[in-house]
Amino acid sequence: MKRYEALAHDIAESIRAGVLRPGDRLASVRHTSASRGVSPSTVFQAYYLLEARGLVQARERSGYYVAPHAQQVPPEPEAASQPQEGSVPVDVSALVFEILDASMTREVVPFGSAFPSPLLFPLARLGQSLAASAQALDPWSTVDDLTPGNAALRRQIALRYLAAGMPMSVDDIVVTNGALEALNLCLSVVTRPGDTVLVEAPAFYGALQALERQGLSAVEVPTHPREGMDLAALEQAIARHRPKACWLMSNFQNPLGSLMPEERKRALVELLARHQLPLIEDDVYAELYFGDKRPPPAKAFDSQGLVLHCSSFSKSLAPGWRIGWAAPGRYAQAVARAKLMSTLATAVPTQMALARYLERGGFDKHLRKLRQALAQQQTQFMQALGRHFPPGTRATRPAGGYFLWVELPLQVDALALHRQVLAQGISIAPGPIFSPSRAFAHCIRLNYGHAWNTRSEAALATLGRLVHEAM
Amino acid sequence: MKRYEALAHDIAESIRAGVLRPGDRLASVRHTSASRGVSPSTVFQAYYLLEARGLVQARERSGYYVAPHAQQVPPEPEAASQPQEGSVPVDVSALVFEILDASMTREVVPFGSAFPSPLLFPLARLGQSLAASAQALDPWSTVDDLTPGNAALRRQIALRYLAAGMPMSVDDIVVTNGALEALNLCLSVVTRPGDTVLVEAPAFYGALQALERQGLSAVEVPTHPREGMDLAALEQAIARHRPKACWLMSNFQNPLGSLMPEERKRALVELLARHQLPLIEDDVYAELYFGDKRPPPAKAFDSQGLVLHCSSFSKSLAPGWRIGWAAPGRYAQAVARAKLMSTLATAVPTQMALARYLERGGFDKHLRKLRQALAQQQTQFMQALGRHFPPGTRATRPAGGYFLWVELPLQVDALALHRQVLAQGISIAPGPIFSPSRAFAHCIRLNYGHAWNTRSEAALATLGRLVHEAM
Numbered sequence: 001m002k003r004y005e006a007l008a009h010d011i012a013e014s015i016r017a018g019v020l021r022p023g024d025r026l027a028s029v030r031h032t033s034a035s036r037g038v039s040p041s042t043v044f045q046a047y048y049l050l051e052a053r054g055l056v057q058a059r060e061r062s063g064y065y066v067a068p069h070a071q072q073v074p075p076e077p078e079a080a081s082q083p084q085e086g087s088v089p090v091d092v093s094a095l096v097f098e099i100l101d102a103s104m105t106r107e108v109v110p111f112g113s114a115f116p117s118p119l120l121f122p123l124a125r126l127g128q129s130l131a132a133s134a135q136a137l138d139p140w141s142t143v144d145d146l147t148p149g150n151a152a153l154r155r156q157i158a159l160r161y162l163a164a165g166m167p168m169s170v171d172d173i174v175v176t177n178g179a180l181e182a183l184n185l186c187l188s189v190v191t192r193p194g195d196t197v198l199v200e201a202p203a204f205y206g207a208l209q210a211l212e213r214q215g216l217s218a219v220e221v222p223t224h225p226r227e228g229m230d231l232a233a234l235e236q237a238i239a240r241h242r243p244k245a246c247w248l249m250s251n252f253q254n255p256l257g258s259l260m261p262e263e264r265k266r267a268l269v270e271l272l273a274r275h276q277l278p279l280i281e282d283d284v285y286a287e288l289y290f291g292d293k294r295p296p297p298a299k300a301f302d303s304q305g306l307v308l309h310c311s312s313f314s315k316s317l318a319p320g321w322r323i324g325w326a327a328p329g330r331y332a333q334a335v336a337r338a339k340l341m342s343t344l345a346t347a348v349p350t351q352m353a354l355a356r357y358l359e360r361g362g363f364d365k366h367l368r369k370l371r372q373a374l375a376q377q378q379t380q381f382m383q384a385l386g387r388h389f390p391p392g393t394r395a396t397r398p399a400g401g402y403f404l405w406v407e408l409p410l411q412v413d414a415l416a417l418h419r420q421v422l423a424q425g426i427s428i429a430p431g432p433i434f435s436p437s438r439a440f441a442h443c444i445r446l447n448y449g450h451a452w453n454t455r456s457e458a459a460l461a462t463l464g465r466l467v468h469e470a471m
Numbered sequence: 472m473k474r475y476e477a478l479a480h481d482i483a484e485s486i487r488a489g490v491l492r493p494g495d496r497l498a499s500v501r502h503t504s505a506s507r508g509v510s511p512s513t514v515f516q517a518y519y520l521l522e523a524r525g526l527v528q529a530r531e532r533s534g535y536y537v538a539p540h541a542q543q544v545p546p547e548p549e550a551a552s553q554p555q556e557g558s559v560p561v562d563v564s565a566l567v568f569e570i571l572d573a574s575m576t577r578e579v580v581p582f583g584s585a586f587p588s589p590l591l592f593p594l595a596r597l598g599q600s601l602a603a604s605a606q607a608l609d610p611w612s613t614v615d616d617l618t619p620g621n622a623a624l625r626r627q628i629a630l631r632y633l634a635a636g637m638p639m640s641v642d643d644i645v646v647t648n649g650a651l652e653a654l655n656l657c658l659s660v661v662t663r664p665g666d667t668v669l670v671e672a673p674a675f676y677g678a679l680q681a682l683e684r685q686g687l688s689a690v691e692v693p694t695h696p697r698e699g700m701d702l703a704a705l706e707q708a709i710a711r712h713r714p715k716a717c718w719l720m721s722n723f724q725n726p727l728g729s730l731m732p733e734e735r736k737r738a739l740v741e742l743l744a745r746h747q748l749p750l751i752e753d754d755v756y757a758e759l760y761f762g763d764k765r766p767p768p769a770k771a772f773d774s775q776g777l778v779l780h781c782s783s784f785s786k787s788l789a790p791g792w793r794i795g796w797a798a799p800g801r802y803a804q805a806v807a808r809a810k811l812m813s814t815l816a817t818a819v820p821t822q823m824a825l826a827r828y829l830e831r832g833g834f835d836k837h838l839r840k841l842r843q844a845l846a847q848q849q850t851q852f853m854q855a856l857g858r859h860f861p862p863g864t865r866a867t868r869p870a871g872g873y874f875l876w877v878e879l880p881l882q883v884d885a886l887a888l889h890r891q892v893l894a895q896g897i898s899i900a901p902g903p904i905f906s907p908s909r910a911f912a913h914c915i916r917l918n919y920g921h922a923w924n925t926r927s928e929a930a931l932a933t934l935g936r937l938v939h940e941a942m
Contacts, residue, residue: 097808106611118610130820131602139589140577142791177648177793177814184813193664193686209812215664320613320819322648337568341680342655343648347818348791349601 001261003038004045011046012055015070026056026064045292049399052290054379072386077394077407080230083201083220084437087241090212096205096433099418103427109459112418112427114254116402116449118319120373122366126318129360130353141352146345148336149175149325152355157325166300174326174336175346179284179312182326182335184210185342186308187245189334190278191216195244198237200229202405202434202443204254204282207247211436218436219243225396225405228253228260231267238275245278250298252285255434255445256405257398259295269301278331279307284324287316287367289400290375305329313354316370317363321350374402374449381448384457388464390471402449408442412470417444420466426459472732474509475516482517483526486541493542497527497535516763520870523761525850543857548865548878551701554672554691555908558712561683567676567904570889574898580930583889583898585725587873587920589790591844593837597789600831601824612823617816619807620646620796623826628796637771645797645807646817650755650783653797653806655681656813657779658716660805661749662687666715669708671700673876673905673914675725675753678718682907689907690714696867696876699724699731702738709746716749721769723756726905726916727876728869730766740772749802750778755795758787758838760871761846776800784825787841788834792821845873845920852919855928859935861942873920879913883941888915891937897930 001009014020026032026047033040047064050056055070103112141150148154154173161168176182183206191197193215199207201220211218219241222230229248237243250260250268260268272279283297299309308331312324323346328335339345357363378398385395385406392409408414414430421428429447431440450456472480485491497503497518504511518535521527526541574583612621619625625644632639647653654677662668664686670678672691682689690712693701700719708714721731721739731739743750754768770780779802783795794817799806810816828834849869856866856877863880879885885901892899900918902911921927 093808093812097811106615115614118613121610121613123608123610123613124606127605127608127820130605134598134601135595137594137598139592139594142589142592142594143586144577145791177818178816181814188684206812206815213659213809213812320616320816322814322816322818337564338684340568341564341677341684343652343793343814344677345649345791345793347648347793347821349598349824350818350820353820 004042004049007032007036007038007042007046008049011050015055015066016075020066022066022068022070024066026066028063049291052375052379052399054382069383069386073382074385074389074393074395074406076397077225077405080222080224080227081201081439083222083435083439087196087217087219088436089217090208090436092205092208092433092436093212096209099430099433102422107425108422109426109456110450111446111459111463112429113447115319116315116374116447117451119451120370120449121317121319122362125362126353126357129357130349133352133356134349137349137352142348145348145351147174147339149173149346150348150351150355152359153351156355156358161327164294164296164300166296168327172327172329172332174328174332174339175351176324176326176339177343177346178314178322179282179310179324180206181339181343182310182312182324183207183247183280183282184213185335185338186280186310186326186328186331187211187214187247188338189328189331190280190308191244196241198234198241198243198246200248200253202255202431202440203247204249205433207282208436220435220437220439223253223256223258225256225258228258228264229268231264231271234268235271238277243277245280246272247280247282249282249285251283251295252288252398252401254285254401255403255429257396257401257403259399260298262296265296265298266301269298269307273304273306276306281307281309283309283311284315285401286311288371288374288402290371291399295400299327302329305331308335316367318354321354322346323350323354377402377448377450377452378404380452381446384452384460388461390464390468393467403445403447406444406446408444408467409471410442412442412467414441414444417466417470421463424462426463428463475513475520478503478507478509478513478517479520482521486526486537487546489542491537493537493539495537497537499534520762523846523850523870525853540854540857544853545856545860545864545866545877547868548696548876551693551695551698552672552910554693554906554910558667558688558690559907560688561679561907563676563679563904563907564683567680570901570904573893578896579893580897580927581921582917582930582934583900584918586790587786587845587918588922590922591841591920592788592790593833596833597824597828600828601820604823604827605820608820608823613819616819616822618645618810620644620817621819621822621826623830624822625796627826627829632798635765635767635771637767639798643798643800643803645799645803645810646822647795647797647810648814648817649785649793650753650781650795651677651681652810652814653781653783653795654678654751654753655684656806656809657751657781657797657799657802658682658685658718659809660799660802661751661779662715667712669705669712669714669717671719671724673726673902673911674718675720676904678753679905679907691906691908691910694724694727694729696727696729699729699735700739702735702742705739706742709748714748716751717743718751718753720753720756722754722766723759723869723872725756725872726874726900728867728872728874730870733767736767736769737772740769740778744775744777747777752778752780754780754782755786756872757782759842759845759873761842762870766871770798773800776802779806787838789825792825793817794821794825848873848919848921848923849875851923852917855923855931859932861935861939864938874916874918877915877917879915879938880942881913883913883938885912885915888937888941892934895933897934899934
């Protein structure tokens with residue numbers, strides 16, 4: 001944990017314990033800086049983080065105050081998960097599709113959705129970019145820009161890696177049909193059917209479906225809602241199960257929202273390198289940080305080309321464009337070839353338009369607005385959770401992304417709850433779809449990526465009432 | 472064989488045998504109609520087909536004359552292939568990539584290319600369509616138009632099926648990232664690793680790579696360069712190998728260019744239905760017919776939903792857009808789900824733009840021009856083949872598409888020839904990449920989908936000279 005995070009954590013605990021109460025003024029930056037022996041900028045960062053989490057509010061020329069509902073926000077879950085030991089063949093798809101199919105209409109309140117609101121994206125500017133690049137198309141680009149992808153776009157992606165301190169060649173990058181294709185291709189080049197792959201508990205259901213599709217088994221590794229995968233447990237699992245790969249999200253994990261601390265990412269990569277185990281890293285939410293800078297992925301600590309880093313523009317810029325990429329290290333050629341054999345290539349016009357948009361600037365400005373909107377929506381969501389959910393509820397407070405993970409009282413059955421609320425026009429993502437062993441029966445993932453309004457308030461009230469009744 | 476095809480075939484034989492010589496006038500339509508007992512329109516169709524094949528030329532108000540080089544055009548191969556019996560695990564990728572990688576630059580004369588010239592496509596109008604639909608984007612389409620795909624586009628595709636006499640529901644269609652994804656998904660839902668699939672001999676290498684990627688074995692079925700897959704041999708292979716699927720192209724097969732006659736397509740579908748064996752039909756070249764109407768696919772005769780029909784706009788309208796589709800019959804939901812698990816969806820802006828282009832008309836006009844250009848290029852190519860290639864060469868004369876298959880004298884080694892000509896800046900597709908048993912050592916596939924010019928003439932002369940030297 002960084003210094004500003006530790007400070008923010010301490011203040012949040014004081015609020016939760018009632019030492020600091022709604023309306024109380026926080027100590028001044030100068031005072032806190034002196035008393036904690038940290039720089040004023042560290043204190044500012046801590047206060048900013050608390051503000052982003054909805055616990056404090058700034059009043060102009062007056063300082064920071066504990067927010068009215070700060071105490072009511074549910075506490076965070078504390079312990080790492082305790083998944084079932086042993087390797088299980090993955091068979092989650094039927095359940096996942098049952099749940100996703102049921103909630104795929106515009107009429108449903110999308111707490112269970114995997115997508116943020118499309119209204120958060122610069123669709124008009126992207127449209128202009130598409131129009132302009134379509135008019136300027138070189139006919140031969142329809143052949144030249146196939147796999148591994150449009151060179152200008154790969155250069156823009158490489159530039160963003162460079163800005164994040166990760167120099168990379170244009171040739172290290174393979175453009176894909178969204179991050180999901182990148183992840184599937186990476187998985188296919190490091191495993192064979194019947195192999196075992198390590199995943200987080202809970203894990204993104206898309207990862208589990210990819211394992212299922214490729215005939216793989218999963219071993220669930222205990223994962224902490226703030227710290228990410230448990231490295232000691234990971235090492236044991238490697239020794240016991242001889243897996244062929246590990247798959248995880250180190251930044252704003254789906255569904256937990258957890259952000260693995262930097263030093264743990266480094267230790268993770270070193271551990272895997274000792275075992276020469278490839279890491280497939282799904283990093284699609286990294287740009288949606290609420291803090292001061294993009295958290296590095298595990299890939300940043302990879303000196304051996306063992307980390308297959310996958311990301312996309314679907315969550316940060318261009319939903320529905322299906323443009324993602326893999327930076328697969330030593331497996332780059334194998335991934336490009338797997339793509340040539342499965343989908344051949346990614347659409348050229350959208351690749352060109354995205355390259356043009358990125359070249360002309362404005363992406364970072366858009367991202368700042370997007371992050372601010374998501375952070376604010378999280379605050380509103382958390383406060384409403386506090387208003388409507390019963391004691392015994394715990395919720396993660398992610399420092400980025402648009403998902404949070406809610407642990408309901410143990411007796412609540414999330415699958416039954418899903419069916420109940422769906423009948424009321426509300427979707428949720430129940431815990432068991434995030435686990436090959438169908439664990440997390442009392443947990444749900446909620447999406448706060450849509451503007452908060454009276455409809456969402458009413459829906460969350462209904463959800464809270466049904467949770468009460470299920471207890 | 473239809474009546475006009477039979478007539479054309481007889482006339483072509485007379486030319487080849489020297490009975491009719493360059494400059495000779497064909498009998499008048501009226502005379503031939505009377506003497507053969509066929510309708511005048513049948514005679515017109517036959518003459519048109521001969522013209523498309525470069526064997527005759529029309530002179531205004533005078534009639535049809537045997538073309539100057541008609542006799543020199545190499546004869547067609549006559550016999551079905553005699554592939555190795557038995558099932559082989561597929562392992563062709565390394566060879567395919569070695570050959571494709573080497574020839575993927577603009578500098579190489581693209582006789583080995585899989586793509587026609589991008590200059591043949593209405594890229595400017597497509598660009599306008601992209602611009603207009605990008606400006607009119609409904610933000611929610613970025614969620615609504617994911618798999619199974621944009622409803623307006625699927626409706627346009629369904630309308631084209633209807634026009635071809637194949638009524639189909641919008642829900643029967645799954646939009647994919649090109650036909651290759653459609654084919655891979657269809658294959659994945661009807662097989663498991665280790666299964667056996669029947670393929671043509673020779674077969675499209677992309678099909679073989681898909682089999683390899685999915686851990687399948689192939690059985691090669693004898694295939695005739697004009698008539699397509701041998702049905703008696705197919706039935707034996709089914710009995711002997713208990714395959715889980717058959718994969719073929721009934722229209723303008725890649726690499727042969729063969730067009731399976733309608734009655735054989737019907738018999739094929741009936742045969743497979745008796746064995747309840749799914750047929751994966753790759754039909755990407757069907758719109759590129761030189762005759763009078765789109766040849767029906769095998770799918771047209773499918774009453775049981777056992778034919779998984781796959782096609783795309785990549786070869787007929789929008790190269791590089793990567794928009795294909797599957798009409799997978801009874802497997803439609805399974806294919807949609809497989810796609811959700813592998814690439815999630817196809818890009819929304821290009822789907823919308825293509826729907827808009829199709830709605831506004833002009834596709835058929837473009838297709839007429841495209842077919843005419845390809846037919847003319849085939850003529851030029853065939854005549855140059857006749858000028859430059861040694862006796863003993865045989866070449867298919869496809870009635871559509873842009874590939875032809877050349878059987879060189881037996882002692883020529885096509886792989887060695889590929890390496891030799893590549894050093895001269897010319898690519899070819901050698902026979903062994905079309906066979907899991909590496910057969911067709913003396914055959915090559917040539918692409919005539921690019922405008923004929925002095926550069927192609929010189930390249931074909933070089934190729935012919937090297938064939939001579941290899942004998």
